[in-house]
Amino acid sequence: MEQEVFWMLSVCIAIACYTDWRNSIIPNRLTFAGAVLGFSYHGITGGLGGLVFASAGFAAGFLLLLALYAVRGIGAGDVKMFGAIGAITGVSFVLQCLMYSIFFGALIGAGILLSRQQFIRRAGQLAFGLFTFLWFRDMGIWKAGKQEYLRFPFMYAVLPGCIIAVWLMPAG
Template identity: 35%
Template sequence: MITLFMVKSFILAVALGTALYFDIRYCRIKNSVTYPAAVGGFLINFAEYGTPGLLFALKGWLIPVLALFVFYYINVMGAGDIKLFAAIGAIMGVSFVMYCFLFSVYIGGIIACGLLIRRKQFMYRMKMVCGYAKTVFLTGGLFPYGIKGDNNSKFIFTAAIVPGTIVNWVLLYLNF
């Protein structure tokens, strides 16, 4: 018997796999990946719970967009990453997507530190981050982080979103 949880998991897996492919191949996540996944989340939650399911999906989609916009504004997260989190939220809900974000940041931090150490840029980047934090603290304002056009600092965050979501899904599935 196919449960709606399995259908949600399938939609989630297809969205994550497709987003990872496009992010690795083209360094962007296309709207043709995130929007159908979000619509699928709205539809499956509406089918499962009716109007409350629609509100569940809407909150799951809207809260990541609003909460993560600041990361887009300061240039540390792409719009596609945020839309992917929004699609995850529309499918699985707010609490699921927020845990996905936390696991993804943790995994992404490990990956990024490894890459920086391998490229021998760890100390340089830590000085940049400290300088940025100091400027934000002293001025009280946010502004874009990094150097415009610096492609060496690009990070395919989907490489962290996918395992972060898988970890969260496994924990949910195993009822931890």
Template identity: 30%
Template sequence: MLVIYTTLFLALIISLITDMKSRRILNIITFPVILIGIGFYSITQGWDGFFFSSFGFLTGIGTLLIPFILGGMGAGDVKLMGAIGAMMGSAFTLKAFFIIALLGGVISLILILRKKGFFNVMKLLYLMPLLLSGNPGLLNLNYQDKSKIVFPYGVPIVLGTLITMVWGVV
């Protein structure tokens, strides 16, 4: 198992660095990790290991597939989750995804508060039921700044995975 933990740890650190520097998670990192995971489990545990790793891979891909299709994240993030699944299996990947989603939400909220300001965000949250009522004419909100708030999602993926590895959260 030392091979699995070491390989995954190195892949996570490299992915964190490349995502923060260039906003890319490299295929040259994720693809070999996926193959190492599936190969290791297949060799050491036979068909059970193959299915363990393959289902983990599919679980990892599945967690971020819809956000990717909707344009909310890049393919590298999806492949990194697949690599995590191939190395650690489905159960671990789902636990890690819960922590990853929480971290991603907290980071997003902090970035929104920094950009829009606390009171503007609170005003929007307070008025959200009014917006959802279907009568937007009641509000005169200024939406001139349509720029997106984006950040490298590899950060919460790596942090959430490491937290799950260390503490076995959930």
């Protein structure tokens, strides 16, 4: 990863983590600035190919997270932030970062559930919901009534996800 790309990513992630921790929001001006930085940098350094690189990265990050947003798994700021991460780093990195972030998110969620002693009940609800969807093709359980959601800032999982993705990224 180029040094400039690393620093753009690092600053965006650091600010997003802070604001998500402090206010439970990732500001639009941060996600917009990150995307503009990614498009500008790659457009200037790579021309049309660089813009295609940034566009593909933005689309990959944004669209995949949009699916999680649709099922209320994450907030809109996370979706836009992954678009910016993709514009800065490209498709390959944003996919790796997303994979590791989801893994860390699952660990954090399981840790919270275990600390609240809700893990067994939630795991049963998840298993029942998956069964009803797979067997009956019924998504009603996912839409049913007022449910309590386990909430924590997703950037808590994105930070270690990005660090691991950078660390494991092949040199070159």
